Amino acid sequence: MLRVLALASVVLLGIAPQASQAITVYTSWERHALVGSDVRLSCSFFSWRFVSEDVSFTWRYRPDGSRDSISIAHYAGGEAYTDNKGAFKDRVEFVGNPKRRDGSILIKNLDFSDNGTFTCDAKNPPDIVGRPSSVRLLVFETFLVPIQAGVITGAIIGVVLGLLVLIVVIYYLMRFLVARRVFSLNVSKHGKKKKEGSQQRQIKV
């Protein structure tokens, strides 16, 4: 039994250094930005190992409604490579600190055509098994979003009915409170009368 355990532990120890473990990539869920502004898309990862020399980050962009994605930024072997041919030419900058597990990029001068999904894939060899994480970018003209249909309707109805309920509650509350005050006044009057009555009886006696 002991021999089997020893053999198993040696085998596991022998295998473990070569086995790759899972890596978890984190990005934001959604980012909102104004036309013409810059946005920083953050990407981080969790891995059981220390950051290796061969750590790599890859950013891909998929426009809304399209099924294909193109690479726009890549960091590997200590060097950052950004898009110099496509729609993001000269607009993407790698601003992360890979030693600190940060693979963020900065996109400058946003336009409406930049609406889409940005996917970050991080690899920390030998931890390469992981699912890339996506962040959705929404570019607005202004941050005043037009009100959706039905919001005003619901708001008016809710406010009026709420006021109605409030008035009814206040009315019954006032009635209840006034009734209590009247009740306590009666008790004190009744008490005084009793005292006077007993004093008179004492005097008579």
Next chain:
Amino acid sequence: MLCILLGVLALHLLVFILLIVSTASSQWSLEKEGHTDLWYNCHSDQNGYHCLQASTGDWIQAVQALMILAVVFCFVSLLAFAYQLFRLFKGGRFYFTSIFQILASVFVMCAAIIYTVMRPKSERDYGYSYVLAWVAFPLSLISGLIYLILRKKD
């Protein structure tokens, strides 16, 4: 006494039905090949019969809200009438019922006025829902005032 009671109740129910029909059916305006407002904008062309969301704008939502509130208040007034009929002391007036009914009439009036003023000029005619709303307004006002002067006997 019973006749008056039944007549008042019948009037109240009529107002309620008018309000519901006016709110629910989408025929406040007639266009050249269809109708529009309060909820849908339906028209038929060579491709068939299409229905879209009603006129955009915040004013149409206010009209929707006011009509729904009028229906709600009319219904609450009906409930209050039933309650006060059995619980009111002798000689009392139907205050609750009348207040809610008058409020319902005010809401219908506001809705109809807002719709009349804010309607785009391009539309051609008014539909039957609009007419029903304007008919429901004085009827509900009269109904509310009757409740105000009605006294409970026995």
